[in-house]
Amino acid sequence: MNESFSKLRVNSERMMAAFEQLAAIGSTGDGGLNRPTFSEAHLAARKWFRAEVENAGFEFRTDGAGNHSAFLFCGDKNAPTLLFGSHLDSVPNGGRFDGALGVMAAFEVLRTINESGINLKVNLEAIDFTDEEGTHLSLFGSSAVAGHLRDEDMQKPYSGRENFLQALARAGLTEEGLFSAHRKKKSLAGYLELHIEQGKRLERAEINIGIVSAIVGYGSYRLSFIGRADHAGSTSMADRLDSGQGAASFILSAREAVMRDFPNCVANVGKIDFAPGASNIVPARADLLLEFRSPDADQLARLDNVLMQLANEKAEQFGLKLLSEPLGKHLPNLMSADIQQTFQKSCANLGLSSVILASGAIHDAQSLVDVCPIGMIFVPSVDGASHAPREFTQWEDCLNGANVLLQTVLRLVS
Amino acid sequence: MNESFSKLRVNSERMMAAFEQLAAIGSTGDGGLNRPTFSEAHLAARKWFRAEVENAGFEFRTDGAGNHSAFLFCGDKNAPTLLFGSHLDSVPNGGRFDGALGVMAAFEVLRTINESGINLKVNLEAIDFTDEEGTHLSLFGSSAVAGHLRDEDMQKPYSGRENFLQALARAGLTEEGLFSAHRKKKSLAGYLELHIEQGKRLERAEINIGIVSAIVGYGSYRLSFIGRADHAGSTSMADRLDSGQGAASFILSAREAVMRDFPNCVANVGKIDFAPGASNIVPARADLLLEFRSPDADQLARLDNVLMQLANEKAEQFGLKLLSEPLGKHLPNLMSADIQQTFQKSCANLGLSSVILASGAIHDAQSLVDVCPIGMIFVPSVDGASHAPREFTQWEDCLNGANVLLQTVLRLVS
Numbered sequence: 001m002n003e004s005f006s007k008l009r010v011n012s013e014r015m016m017a018a019f020e021q022l023a024a025i026g027s028t029g030d031g032g033l034n035r036p037t038f039s040e041a042h043l044a045a046r047k048w049f050r051a052e053v054e055n056a057g058f059e060f061r062t063d064g065a066g067n068h069s070a071f072l073f074c075g076d077k078n079a080p081t082l083l084f085g086s087h088l089d090s091v092p093n094g095g096r097f098d099g100a101l102g103v104m105a106a107f108e109v110l111r112t113i114n115e116s117g118i119n120l121k122v123n124l125e126a127i128d129f130t131d132e133e134g135t136h137l138s139l140f141g142s143s144a145v146a147g148h149l150r151d152e153d154m155q156k157p158y159s160g161r162e163n164f165l166q167a168l169a170r171a172g173l174t175e176e177g178l179f180s181a182h183r184k185k186k187s188l189a190g191y192l193e194l195h196i197e198q199g200k201r202l203e204r205a206e207i208n209i210g211i212v213s214a215i216v217g218y219g220s221y222r223l224s225f226i227g228r229a230d231h232a233g234s235t236s237m238a239d240r241l242d243s244g245q246g247a248a249s250f251i252l253s254a255r256e257a258v259m260r261d262f263p264n265c266v267a268n269v270g271k272i273d274f275a276p277g278a279s280n281i282v283p284a285r286a287d288l289l290l291e292f293r294s295p296d297a298d299q300l301a302r303l304d305n306v307l308m309q310l311a312n313e314k315a316e317q318f319g320l321k322l323l324s325e326p327l328g329k330h331l332p333n334l335m336s337a338d339i340q341q342t343f344q345k346s347c348a349n350l351g352l353s354s355v356i357l358a359s360g361a362i363h364d365a366q367s368l369v370d371v372c373p374i375g376m377i378f379v380p381s382v383d384g385a386s387h388a389p390r391e392f393t394q395w396e397d398c399l400n401g402a403n404v405l406l407q408t409v410l411r412l413v414s
Numbered sequence: 415m416n417e418s419f420s421k422l423r424v425n426s427e428r429m430m431a432a433f434e435q436l437a438a439i440g441s442t443g444d445g446g447l448n449r450p451t452f453s454e455a456h457l458a459a460r461k462w463f464r465a466e467v468e469n470a471g472f473e474f475r476t477d478g479a480g481n482h483s484a485f486l487f488c489g490d491k492n493a494p495t496l497l498f499g500s501h502l503d504s505v506p507n508g509g510r511f512d513g514a515l516g517v518m519a520a521f522e523v524l525r526t527i528n529e530s531g532i533n534l535k536v537n538l539e540a541i542d543f544t545d546e547e548g549t550h551l552s553l554f555g556s557s558a559v560a561g562h563l564r565d566e567d568m569q570k571p572y573s574g575r576e577n578f579l580q581a582l583a584r585a586g587l588t589e590e591g592l593f594s595a596h597r598k599k600k601s602l603a604g605y606l607e608l609h610i611e612q613g614k615r616l617e618r619a620e621i622n623i624g625i626v627s628a629i630v631g632y633g634s635y636r637l638s639f640i641g642r643a644d645h646a647g648s649t650s651m652a653d654r655l656d657s658g659q660g661a662a663s664f665i666l667s668a669r670e671a672v673m674r675d676f677p678n679c680v681a682n683v684g685k686i687d688f689a690p691g692a693s694n695i696v697p698a699r700a701d702l703l704l705e706f707r708s709p710d711a712d713q714l715a716r717l718d719n720v721l722m723q724l725a726n727e728k729a730e731q732f733g734l735k736l737l738s739e740p741l742g743k744h745l746p747n748l749m750s751a752d753i754q755q756t757f758q759k760s761c762a763n764l765g766l767s768s769v770i771l772a773s774g775a776i777h778d779a780q781s782l783v784d785v786c787p788i789g790m791i792f793v794p795s796v797d798g799a800s801h802a803p804r805e806f807t808q809w810e811d812c813l814n815g816a817n818v819l820l821q822t823v824l825r826l827v828s
Contacts, residue, residue: 197648198645198648198649199645199648199649199650199653200649200650200653201650216647218647220693229801229802230798230799230800231612231613231774231775231800231801232680232682232684232705233612233630233632233680233707233773233774233775233776234611234612234613234773234774234775234798234800235612235613235614235680235774235798236613236614236615236680237669237672237673237680237681238673239613239614239798242669242682244665244683244684244686245665245666245669247662248661248662248663248665248666249662249666251658251659251662252659252662252663252666255651255656255659258651259651259652266646266647266649266650266651267651268646268656268693268694268695268696269658269688269697270646270658270688270690270691270692270693270694270695270696270697271688271691271692271693271697272658272686272687272688273686273687274683274684274685274686276684277684277685278684278685279634279682279684279685279703279704279705279741280682280684280705281682281684281801282682282684283683283684283685289693290693291646291693291694293647327693359647359648360645360647360648360649361645361647361648362647384644384648384649384653385644386644386645386648387643387645387695388643
């Protein structure tokens with residue numbers, strides 16, 4: 001890499017000004033913001049980004065899935081494109097950094113490189129992917145680019161079919177047009193993303209940059225423990241088939257098993273319902289949503305087995321039946337080893353500490369894993385908070401992340 | 415007691431015919447019925463009962479709370495009245511026997527005594543109390559008779575204020591008129607009730623009649639375990655404040671404590687909710703409804719203390735806060751010792767086995783505990799089932815119960 005390029009840095013003031021203008025759109029007044037995909041606030045943020053791109057003199061591009069980008073042509077019609085970006089949508093009442101930091105850093109990197117006059121080998125494209133958070137369909141825009149959109153998913157979006165179609169119409173999109181966002185493999189040189197960690201590992205270890213090795217795989221189930229409804233006053237404790245006991249025992253033992261035998265893995269029961277749900281009736285049925293994650297495919301399969309066996313044991317222990325409905329499964333997605341090494345060099349060059357870690361959360365990068373080399377970095381989240389108004393990252397850390405992204409793009413394209 | 419009276423028995427065929435006609439009103443076709451208070455089916459059952467009473471030549475009486483009765487005057491204007499009966503309303507999709515058996519047996523006892531030409535010392539009244547099950551307000555009709563109705567209860571009925579007022583209007587009642595059902599203490603000589611056990615004790619011990627010593631007291635709370643919402647993928651297990659763990663651990667340990675240290679007591683968690691309630695978010699808050707019962711006032715207080723201490727311990731163990739909101743408390747209600755002895759004599763005279771036991775469920779009798787002597791008997795429930803279509807009692811047991819009620823009324827009034 002040309003030595004003058006290794007001293008290139010993003011413009012902190014310009015990036016901060018853009019970040020803060022963006023954070024005001026959909027602001028909830030408590031440090032957070034509310035920009036679910038194709039809500040009024042989200043559409044306003046997209047409109048603002050388009051204007052920023054055009055005002056800065058870049059070519060604005062969009063596609064059938066509503067992805068928005070700033071495009072920098074290298075002069076070669078047959079050259080592939082290096083993508084980098086993130087997403088402008090948020091969870092309901094989420095934070096300012098999740099996704100937005102990645103898009104603003106990508107756009108600033110593009111401006112910095114454009115101003116530097118560097119001779120590009122590939123096209124550069126700073127992208128805002130549609131609906132990463134899954135207001136309608138998780139990783140929607142990146143899945144469309146990768147050619148992974150399936151008709152059946154669009155029949156049952158999280159928001160409901162009717163809301164989904166209305167949302168597409170608000171964004172000027174059509175269901176038929178979505179598939180046209182699919183890009184050919186050889187058109188993409190790679191995909192890079194800067195994101196907040198959404199965990200405490202970097203903060204606790206006082207490390208500047210997390211270099212992502214893999215996005216964890218996950219499995220999820222609806223587990224139903226089936227007992228019998230009885231009068232909770234007149235039925236002795238010994239005579240009950242209490243579905244709640246089986247569910248409670250599973251919730252406790254699942255955590256214990258993960259903490260004891262599956263380091264780096266997590267499991268969660270985030271929702272539970274007892275039926276019939278009256279204080280004076282022994283619960284006949286307990287339905288819960290289980291989710292678990294691992295960075296390793298074999299470990300994920302072992303964890304799946306252990307958790308299902310535990311659920312069966314707990315059902316049996318309390319005389320219950322168990323129904324288990326798999327809701328989803330995803331293998332871990334590995335980041336490019338080359339890109340990880342390039343991130344490490346960039347960190348070293350910038351005097352920043354770095355660590356290799358897995359991402360517990362899903363990200364757009366994983367959509368592209370079978371399309372092009374992918375790479376991701378994390379910057380520290382204060383107190384690990386995310387998806388909440390208290391989500392926060394120090395500006396210095398945001399800036400560090402943007403400069404690592406800049407240096408890494410430069411190393412990959414020059 | 416006159417020896418000829420001791421040989422008196424109810425008319426099995428007549429009682430069965432009436433019971434089956436009644437069971438057809440609101441039948442759900444699966445052995446059960448659906449007669450929530452002041453539903454169309456319940457109003458039809460009330461209308462049918464009124465016609466039965468009048469066709470049999472009895473005086474039909476009703477009051478401001480919608481209680482319906484067949485009245486037999488003893489000829490003395492100043493004589494008190496011995497009440498006996500139960501209720502015609504059901505829980506949603508309940509069984510045919512809960513309440514209905516008690517009313518049909520009471521009415522048959524009245525007819526049998528009337529036909530026998532016995533010289534009464536007190537008036538007799540076979541009563542159907544309004545809304546025992548609490549579609550709107552638990553023990554509503556009996557509470558009104560006892561003078562326990564409170565204005566504040568009527569502001570927040572289970573069914574909601576609007577539904578409650580509409581239901582009253584459907585039954586031709588007014589809110590203002592409800593209080594007029596209050597009867598003077600000295601007007602009542604006692605209250606007797608025959609009911610199904612709703613448990614397995616009699617069936618398991620192969621005993622014909624359960625003589626109730628007390629209706630258990632109960633306490634109930636809304637317990638809220640408060641943790642923190644975190645991303646369930648990116649937050650390590652050790653870093654979580656998972657409200658679901660505290661709730662699950664409490665549910666398990668509450669059952670263990672009751673089974674180990676509180677014989678004859680019960681506890682139930684019949685409803686639970688996690689918030690925010692998403693599979694990929696660590697639950698920040700777990701709200702559950704706890705209920706517990708004991709036949710002894712001191713034991714009830716100890717149980718209350720132990721359960722609240724357990725909840726606090728479990729919250730602390732998982733780094734959670736605990737909020738506890740008391741929802742209700744009721745001391746055990748003791749049955750008259752004289753009436754228990756009279757039930758025992760009646761059983762012995764009829765060659766039926768009997769046992770003294772506590773009622774785990776609430777019943778209208780308890781409303782009258784401070785108004786007049788009260789007494790209750792249970793007949794066996796097949797498999798202990800109740801509040802469900804499979805609720806069942808053998809006809810022979812129903813008949814035994816009616817004859818014990820008959821013999822006991824005769825012993826008390828002749």
